[in-house]
Amino acid sequence: MNIPTGRRATIIDVAKRAGVSKSTVARVLGGSANISEEARDRVLKAVAATGYEPNQLAVGMRSGRSGLLGIVIPDITNPFWAEVARGAQDRAAKDDISLLIFSSDWDAHKEATHLRALRRARVDGAIINPVADNFDDLDRFGMPFVFIGSSAERFPDTLSVGSNIAQAVRLGMDILVERGHPAPALMLGPRSRLARARFLRAVHEHCIARDVDPEVLLVEESDYTVEGGRSAMARLLTRQWRGSRAVFVANDLMALGAMMAVREAGLRCPEDISILGFDGIPAGAFSWPGLTTIEKPGRQIGVRAVECLLDQIAGRHQRERIYLPCRLVERGSLADVSEAATVRVAAGR
Amino acid sequence: MNIPTGRRATIIDVAKRAGVSKSTVARVLGGSANISEEARDRVLKAVAATGYEPNQLAVGMRSGRSGLLGIVIPDITNPFWAEVARGAQDRAAKDDISLLIFSSDWDAHKEATHLRALRRARVDGAIINPVADNFDDLDRFGMPFVFIGSSAERFPDTLSVGSNIAQAVRLGMDILVERGHPAPALMLGPRSRLARARFLRAVHEHCIARDVDPEVLLVEESDYTVEGGRSAMARLLTRQWRGSRAVFVANDLMALGAMMAVREAGLRCPEDISILGFDGIPAGAFSWPGLTTIEKPGRQIGVRAVECLLDQIAGRHQRERIYLPCRLVERGSLADVSEAATVRVAAGR
DNA sequence: GAACTTCATGGGAACGTTACCACGACGAAA
């Protein structure tokens, strides 16, 4: 076989061994037409014998395409962002493109460092969940890019991919109504977050469409943590409820905290309090009861972002915002107190 | 400022603008000595003005160092592996090295594809959790590499980084004994897994050291899933126990499933059954009660793997196996039925 | 003051590829 151990085989080694010029080798490997059957054969054999693997650095250098894509997300350790990265990676692999993954920790300084690394690596494009609220100049980013996540909302006229919060909220409100909770309490995130406003507006619209006064809804707020959810729920329990006791929580971590608070108050979920989450984190499957929640399409967002990026690189660029639909995951944290259910129970079913 | 919008600035553009040769620019940027103060100044200004960023492709081409490292793990979506990747990424960033991350899904074919991509990208080294049980020839991998995880055990005489299972098991057995569970039941993974044998042997050693016959321990086995843990626990509950009822579970997912089974049997954890997990997955913090478990040092494994790789690239290569210590995280799934605790309770404390 | 060292700089080759142009051979149309 004679595979050179020290040095990697180059296209010239292959050419020599096959007794042709490197141009011919390049043509064979590039799948171009007009190659004699014999030449193709000898080249292929030589490639196998030498264990030749094209040098992407050289290809990138010459062709201007590095075959690399970059993605900057807040934290690869966060299950949602890991899903996004996974989707992006799988999609990129289909086009023989490798992915450079960076975690910014919501830190503008780290983000800037990572973006510099991407420029240096001459990635063909970047997928970014922006943390800085203003970049010097979007056009001078230095590479094609797609924004992802709700923070992309800050940049109008920019191609971005995110989840459809309005549709998700409708999904949640529909199931709540169906289960007999027409006016659930709301547990929201901090006022500073963009997603909060969209969430709230969607709930209001849903209420108005059903002739329910949105002002009637109990509202608590906290930050997106288990502890935040726990304290917010404790506060909620001291307030005056009307009708069924259900809470629509804008974040799964908070929902899990809320569930703990219910238990600590000596109450049961879902018998005494129903909880609906939002995010679809895996931990929701292991709580007791399992958390009924609305799952954001993390993987799809990654896939779609890569596709947009490839389109843009190929010159077919749009300046649109893409919202992907969310999905309801039913587990056990929602009680059914609708009339229909009551009838079913009375009938012994 | 005159930043060229279309083309990226090259070292030649910088040289021209500074009125020096490209060699001088390279020397300034490379931090070499013997540069006149004036030349350095003009070069630095020109760099700022042109927005020059070195082309890593060209650097890699010429110097033989791509500034890229690869990591192939089973699944970036799995919290443990995400931690590993995060540790590796953070450590690599310190040396201005970027990380190419791939998920193999425990599939040897995907693994081979990813390894080829890494070779093509001319990464300076690779961190691999091996899935194929034999590679043609380790020396012909084509790049420096470090194995990680327990599957690395299959390849002797290979540099690898993993967690110290023996120490972890000792940690677990110690706390169990301390809490009054000298002979806990064991819930193990499938026989095919390497980690299982090591886990079992460590438990046996611990028992023998305390003059406990290991054969006395109840043992159930299943696969590393929630469902597996649930069914194994159901079986365990039908068996005859001696002494305190505690289970040392070899995997957190199984432990969570076991906890569900306890609840489904109308029993309580930890009052009726104590459960100790193994892994340290985040979901363990959200169960009720919180899962007491032994945390594997995921992030540290990533950090250490990169460091070994860099050492090896620099020529300081060792052929050793590195085992990193695990950590006990106490939450609420372990009851204290020791005599000391009984005394404390009797004393009203 | 000649010979030698040190310093600051410039010039050119090389890394491995692809894109382009040029060339000879061959068959078809004039």
Added chain:
DNA sequence: TTTCGTCGTGGTAACGTTCCCATGAAGTTC
């Protein structure tokens, strides 16, 4: 026979760096 397109092929110039060698100026030693 001449002219022309087509096919298969080889040669060469980039791409943007770094590394090495050459060069001249200035300073040092005998």
